[in-house]
Amino acid sequence: MEKEKDHIIPYRTFLYVLALLITLTLTSVAVTQIYLGTLTVVIALVIAAVKSSFVLRIFMHLKFENKIISIAVIAVVLVLAAVIFITFLDYLYR
Amino acid sequence: MNTQTGIVEPSFLEYKGKYRGIFSWILSTDHKRIALLYLFSILSFFVVGATLGLLMKFELIAPGKTIMTPETYNAFFTLHGIVMIFAVVIPGLPAVFGNFLLPIMIGAKDVAFPRLNLLSWYLYVTGVSLVLISQFAGQGPPDTGWTFYAPYSFRTAGNMLPAVFGAFVLGFSSILTGLNFLVTMHRMRAPGMTWLKMPLFPWTLYATGWVQLLATPIIGITLLMIVAERTLHIGFFDPTLGGDPLLYQHLFWTYSHPAVYIMILPAMGAISEIITTFAHKTIFGYKFMVVSALAIAFVGYFVWGHHMFTSGMSGTALYTFSLLTFLVAIPSAIKVFNWISTMHHGSLDLQTPFFWAAAFIFVFMVGGFSGLILGSLAANVHLHNTHFVVAHFHFIVFGGTGFAFFGAMHYWYPKITGRMYDTRWANIGLVLFFIGFITLYGPMFYLGFKGMPRRYYDYDEVFHAGNIISTMGSWVLYSGLGVIIINLFASLKGGIKAPADPWGGKTLEWTVPSPPPVENFEEIPVITKGPYDYQ
Amino acid sequence: MSTTPELHRDDQASKIGMWFFLFTEMLLFGGLFIVYSIYRFGNAEAFHQAAQELSIPIGTINTIILLISSTTIAMSVTAIQKKDKRLALILLCTTFVLGLAFLVNKYFEWGDHIKEHIYPGSSVLALRGQGDVLFYGLYFFMTGLHALHIIIGLVFIAVVTRMIYKDKLNSESFALHENSGLYWHLVDLIWIFLFPLFYLIT
Secondary structure, three states, rough: OOOOOOOOHHHHHHHHHHHHHHHHHHHHHHHHHHHHHHHHHHHHHHHHHHHHHHHHHHOOHHHHHOHHHHHHHHHHHHHHHHHHHHHHHHOOOO | OOOOOOOOOOOOOOOOOOOOHHHHHOOOHHHHHHHHHHHHOOOHHHHHHHHHHHHHHOOOOOOOOOOOOOHHHHHHHHHHHHHHHHHHHHHHHHHHHHHHHHHHHHOOOOOOOOOOOOOOOHHHHHHHHHHHHHHHHOOOOOOOOOOOOOOOOHHOOOOOOHHHHHHHHHHHHHHHHHHHHHHHHOOOOOOOOOOOOOOOOOOHHHHHHHHHHHHHHHHHHHHHHHHHHHHHHHOOOOHHOOHHHHHHHHHHHHHHHHHHHHHHHHHHHHHHHHHHHHHHOOOHHHHHHHHHHHHHHHHHHHHHHOOOOOOOHHHHHHHHHHHHHHHHHHHHHHHHHHHHHHHHHOOOOOHHHHHHHHHHHHHHHHHHHHHHHHHHHHHHHOOOOOHHHHHHHHHHHHHHHHHHHHHHHHHHHHHOOOOOHHHHHHHHHHHHHHHHHHHHHHHHHHHHHOOOOOOOOOOOOHHHHHHHHHHHHHHHHHHHHHHHHHHHHHHHHOOOOOOOOOOOOOOOOOOOOOEEOEEEEOOOOOOOOOOOOOO | OOHHHHHHHOHHHHHHHHHHHHHHHHEEEEEEHHHHHHHHHOOOOHHHHHHHHHHHHHHHHHHHHHHHHHHHHHHHHHHHHHHOOHHHHHHHHHHHHHHHHHHHHHHHHHHHHHHHHOOOOOHHHHHHHHHHHHHHHHHHHHHHHHHHHHHHHHHHHHHHHHHHOOOOOOOOOOOHHHHHHHHHHHHHHHHHHHHHHHHHHO
């Protein structure tokens, strides 16, 4: 079995991403202290999604893997979102 | 025989490895031995489940008490469901035929993770053991039905925890099998076997693997929530604490509907293999068969609410689920059309596996059409929780997966055992089984339509005649089952030796000896043609 | 059955297998996110109030602890690839300690609630109303399940650390290390969503 070419991520990259993640975390804490109604949840989740994408793409190496794995990750998230959406069709309209 | 050394490779059955005796089986990581371990367990539990069914039908031969108390009847239909669904039909074709055939059909020596494969079987045995323990320990067996509906499932005194936890462990076994098969197909197809040269049984196992992977965790977490309700009173489904019992149903069916596609997709794949071989003709519409399998898996994920039409869901949910339910029938219909078109102008070889496949198409269609009736909102109000539903799912699950399982058993019997079964007794068994099947489940459509409820120990005198016929059908079915199984066992010793390719099949398993050697192939084949290269 | 394991080793297959397993974990927690979203929708005010009782500073510190631990384990894979065994071991041990720190924080957080008789099934909680019961039920169940996964991750890390120490894993063969990293990152990902949903939606 031939070895795939290993891509090595420099230490520095991880530290930059960490700094970004911490910044985003502190930002989400600050923003959610302001009362913005339903927008608060939306912003918090959007920031969480951005943080996740960095963890997925850099820490979990997806940026450098076969695109098919990234597509699968997105597909799984979409399936879960669809299930939540359809369940809400019941609860929203009772 | 190894053409280079002239040595005859021992078959996987004769192979002497590191362990001896029973340990050479229960410690083996050979996918073929693991398949047979599963076959032994699954057949045993099938007999348990079938016997429970037989006794339930006997109770129902007359109104009022016949042989058991109402509490026993509740425990019986609960265990019958748990065993048949989680221990027989869901593992069924993938664990037995998927394990045995998948690597060979794609030109591999084993699955991607052989030790994980063995772990899957250990988890299976553990799970079923826990379920059986629930029958005898504690305050009495579970009586909730296999669906464990809240709030009763956390209020009943019955012994829920081992049963629920057993189902959880069985789910984990299913996940690992699916994961193993998916990686196997991604990484271990023989050189030259592109995705679109892969046979249809592996393709259905692929679609099934995604369902096992993505749906099973949902029931896993839901069962854990039931455990939390029973032990911690967490309140998720308890109306007195703010929970919604309907949310349990949503979560339960979000898995359990895709679960029926775990049951039927590999069955459809096996039927495709059988029909092409005995029609001596390539499958009609190969690409449509692939896409329809994936479509069934995908759309099947979003129809779960059709089990809940009368539960109190919103109108929006009702018509969304009904529409999606009608949509998911379309790819199944495409498959039926393609099977029949394959037979058309084919050179039909009328053998036992083909008879099973033909019978499958018939009962699957009856089950499918009754599913469309149930998917219609107005009809469902009348038919929900009646015997019409019982008839529907037995036709489509027992008729579908069950018939395909027996078809596959006879089709691949020569490959697995190296022997031919006795054809006459196999066909007699099939005929008995089929007559019994129709007699047992056919009347249930009528009884349900007339209003006879399901999971009821007793019934009104007006339903008596139909029940007598149905129960007599169960006796004929059970005896047919006996003939079939005894024949398969007896032929292990008495059957004539089978060649590598007794049927004229074109897929890779027919190019290796019967039974196959441990590593399947002397040399991994290089694939240049499609899977069903008939001229 | 196979007599030459090296020839049959397929690291890409192991990686794909771990990713598929991570999908099952995403759906496992996904089921709880379904429950959370439905009950938050139905009890918005009560969830809003109850969330204010959680300590944002501790939650933030725990979030940062996990983010750093993800960084250190990712860096440890780079270290092993660069044949820097010593650095890899230091980074893995750091990851482990950070994971333990997270659990210690959780222990004290839970302890504070339990001292106030706020836990699933308590009569005090039941008296506070249905929204609170659901919020705290979800809080304990989801963070509890998450903590269980942290423990599993710590076991992975411990095993990998020992194997690297004994030279059973190295720059030529480190699939278990990489895949354990993936598992740990998933645990981090789940917390990235748990944190705002329980602590920040005030």
